[in-house]
Amino acid sequence: MIKVSVMYPNTPGARFDHDYYRDRHMPLVQARLDAACLYYTVDKGLSGPTPEDRAPYVALCHIHCESLAAFQSAFGPHAEEIGADIANYTDLTPIVQISEVVVGEPSASAV
Secondary structure, X not given: OEEEEEEEEOOOOOOEOHHHHHXXXXXXXXXXXXXXXXXXXXXXXXXXXXXXXXOOEEEEEEEEEOOHHHHHHHHHHHHHHHHHHHHHOEOOOOEEEEEEOOOOOOOHHHO
């Protein structure tokens, strides 16, 4: 399994519409990726290591897919449309990392 992490730096003065991101952008991404997107999560940054520290990222999403090839073949045809929607919720440039998931949530039988 792979995870595509999209991270938005918590830059002072930047614009980020969490409601649009959660309610419009990520459902668009899921619809375009279709079955290649097993599930996704959205995080809203609260703080850094201590309450006085700013969160390093204002928002993150993590898209889980079976494989890199599955993600790339599903995302590629829609990359322009998905990228164009970014301006609707932020003026930040996202940082993207694709990772192999080596440890995930335990199965119900392991708990």
